[in-house]
Amino acid sequence: MRKRLLPLLTAALLTGGLLSAPVPAVEATPNGERGSVLSTRDITDQADTTIAGAGRVIAVTYLSEDPTGKLVPVQGSVSIPKKAPGRGGYRLMAWNHSTTGLGDECGLSRELGTGGKRDPWLGPWLTDGYVLAATDYAGIGGPGEHAYLDGATAGKNVLDMLRAARTVVPRYSSHQASSSFVSFGGSQGGHTSLWAGHLAAQYAPELHPAGIIAHSVPTGLADYFATIAPGFPPAIVPDHLTYFTYVLAGLTQVRPDARVDSYLTPQGRRLVEQARHRCYAEQVQATRGISVGSLVTRPLADGPLIPALRDYARVPVRGYSSPVLIQQGMTDVVAFAPLTEGLVDQMRTAGVDVDYRRYPESHGLTTPRVHEARAWANGLTTWPRS
Incomplete structure (x- = not known):
């Protein structure tokens, strides 16, 4: 099936709550446990922080794993609804952001309210009684570097963010947060959302995934990257090369045995090095007008790179204890529909309860599709634990 898909993919590229009084910033002594809260700060009244429906927004620094398994400080935020929760406390929603970049200035969790543009997507979740827990992933705004699409690490960062949120909510309100959660994200965040659901039972058994949305x-990145060789024509996606450099920057960090530099021209090595510290818009500008084929000296299919990438960027096809909703734009030229359908087929074969929905849209979701995902989450029958 993969051999039939690759030419198609290449062609596609070419052509209200009772909140307590404000609590001051808190510095905690780390106890060395995953999800431990190191510091909190109420940022509700700061510019660009608050989504419609949030009564409090709390900046959080907590402990989670980096790609080596070392516990490091990770940044995130917790948005607490204005309205009081139902019985069992607030539901939890882990919101996993899409590609923002790899540098320390690329975090998004503390700027969710920017210009109100996320109010239509995320505001209704707060109105429905969900606490939003948003992580920036290890290496963004903290020690070390962010390993882009290292799903195992990002999934653990999400689960530890949920642990931290359950500490923060009663500290800044008169309510508790449930141990049940839904994980929701798109693009990089969709990859992360699936990993969080896959890892939950083993890594955070006290948390209970009610559903996973991606x-x-x-x-299937390895299948696509395997087609890249010198002379590969320019892609029609303007930011295609940005994703390419981010993936290779992450692979270089986690899998040095892939010998990424040995495949790259001097310009390719320079752009991958710069990707390690640049936010999305800056890297898009730096790579505009450059073809991926001009950055490689030999086919990526030769040697160790593709096997390493296949393992590094994989998506788990089994090991989910809750239903999974996968949403896909059929004209998406970044995350290809045929590869997503192959993933869905593998997951269903492995016994995963997958609801797969397709739309005549491209990368990302329109607001009505986000509302559809929220309605799906609200209707889950796996919420009773608290």
Whole structure:
């Protein structure tokens, strides 16, 4: 099936709550446990922080794993609804952001309210009684570097963010947060969302995934990268090369045995090195007008790179204890629909309860599709634990 898909993919590229009084910033002594809260700060009244429906927004620094398994400080935020929760406390929603970049200035969790543009997507979740827990992933705004599409690490960062949120909510309100959660994200965040659901039972058994939502999931990257060679024509996606450099920057960090530099021209090595510290818009500008084929000296299919990438960027096809909703735009030229359908087939064969929905859209979701995902989450029958 993969051999039939590759020419198609290449062609596609070419052509209100009772909140307590404000609590001051808190510095905690780390106890060395995953999800431990190191510091909190109420940022509700700061510019660009608050989504419609949030009564409090709390900046959080907590402990989670980096790609080596070392516990490091990770940044995130917790948005607490204005309205009081139902019985069992607030539901939890882990919101996993899409590609923002790899540098320390690329975090998004503390700027969710920017210009109100996320109010239509995320505001209704707060109105429905969900606490939003948003991580920036290890290496963004903290020690070390962010390993882009290292799903195992990002999934652990999400689960530890949920642990931290359950500490923060009663500290800044008169309520508790449930141990049940839904994980929601698109693109990089969709990849992360699936990993969080896959890892939950083993890594955070005290948390209970009610459902996992992922859209525009990057999957089958190794199959696509295996087609890249010198002379590969320019892609029609303007930011295609940005994703390419981010993936190779992450692979270089986690899998040095892939010998990424040995495949790259001097310009390719320079752009991958710069990708390690640049946010998305800056890297898009730096790579505009450059073809991926001009950055490689030999086919990526030769040697160790593709096997390493296949393992590094994989998406788990089994090991989910809750239903999974996967949403896909059929004209997506970043996360290809045929590869997503292959993933769905494998997951269903492995016994995963997958609800797969397709739309005549491209990368990302329109607001009505986000509302559809929220309605799906609200209707889950796996919420009773608290």
